[in-house]
Amino acid sequence: GNAADAIEISSFAYIITVFKNPNTGSPISDDAFWSGLLTSAIYSGMLVGGLLSGYFGDRIGRRPALVSSMALNSVGAISSSLTPKLPNHAQLPWLLMCRLSAGLGVGGTIPSVFTLIAEISPSNQRGFYVNVVAWFWC
Numbered sequence: 001g002n003a004a005d006a007i008e009i010s011s012f013a014y015i016i017t018v019f020k021n022p023n024t025g026s027p028i029s030d031d032a033f034w035s036g037l038l039t040s041a042i043y044s045g046m047l048v049g050g051l052l053s054g055y056f057g058d059r060i061g062r063r064p065a066l067v068s069s070m071a072l073n074s075v076g077a078i079s080s081s082l083t084p085k086l087p088n089h090a091q092l093p094w095l096l097m098c099r100l101s102a103g104l105g106v107g108g109t110i111p112s113v114f115t116l117i118a119e120i121s122p123s124n125q126r127g128f129y130v131n132v133v134a135w136f137w138c
């Protein structure tokens with residue numbers, strides 16, 4: 001989960017060089033509006049996903065919240081891979097929704113996985129196991 005989250009966030013530098021603005025034909029990396037909007041979508045989703053995962057983790061349990069967050073991240077990532085197949089005018093709005101969905105999943109995964117590991121680890125080794133999970137972000 002944690003490694004997939006890191007890849008989801010860091011892969012965007014590549015993604016914005018591939019897609020083109022349908023109005024100008026230039027890469028969206030040259031378009032401040034679209035590159036800013038698409039970049040902020042994942043972080044906005046992370047904010048909301050983190051808040052919601054804490055709530056749902058308390059209500060339905062950490063594992064179901066974690067699995068749900070990972071599924072949402074997967075749906076967003078897989079859906080975004082379909083973006084090049086869409087007509088040019090629909091690519092950027094679709095990618096925006098996919099990035100937002102993936103952000104909700106990433107935001108939900110991060111607090112859920114760390115809290116779950118801290119709760120199930122033996123107290124004398126808790127720090128070690130939390131650090132092992134954190135290693136997969138790099």
